[in-house]
């Protein structure tokens with residue numbers, strides 16, 4: 001393996017979700033390189049029907065955050081604790097308790113907030129077979145390329161998937177036949193990620209010939 005090949009594995013290892021960012025702006029050329037890597041992702045229909053919205057305006061960011069049903073909210077600690085009390089898994093309760101207020105702040109203050117969009121062949125409500133998720137799957141390959149390219153550039157962030165997108169789409173003029181894969185507030189990190197990455201036991205997940 002050459003040093004360049006090893007660099008790839010190092011970037012994969014470095015990619016993490018970071019929820020605390022510096023104010024430092026990101027150069028236009030850097031963002032362009034990141035998106036260039038994104039659109040090299042494989043796509044099931046050769047069409048590469050992806051769009052990227054940079055959400056820069058503070059009032060629009062606020063309006064997106066406040067769009068009913070879009071994101072988990074933490075307007076105050078009591079509200080958050082009440083919402084989280086419905087979650088039964090204690091690990092999930094703990095990480096949401098930590099991450100929801102941070103992700104809210106990131107959406108509003110990150111140097112850049114990128115929205116990755118993809119074209120859909122038919123409305124979400126009409127999806128019936130796994131095959132019909134191919135556009136969605138391809139969009140997430142774009143997202144992973146973007147996250148890896150960001151790590152290679154020293155940039156980090158968080159993928160935030162809205163629960164519901166209809167109001168957000170209307171607010172941002174995203175056409176009906178397009179869907180949002182995720183929001184990615186991004187920037188240069190302030191500190192290392194504080195949530196431990198749970199390691200998967202790879203050996204337990206590998207099966208030969210049958211499960």
Ligand SMILES: Cc1cc2nc3c(=O)[nH]c(=O)nc-3n(C[C@H](O)[C@H](O)[C@H](O)COP(=O)(O)O)c2cc1C
Pocket residue numbers: 015016017018099100103158159160161193195197
């Ligand atoms: C499909 C998807 C949706 C996610 N949604 C959120 C989210 O809404 N808010 C958030 O803070 N993190 C979100 N994340 C980030 C995960 O919490 C994070 O990837 C996970 O904790 C593992 O940490 P790591 O990325 O540092 O390995 C999402 C990740 C994925 C892949």
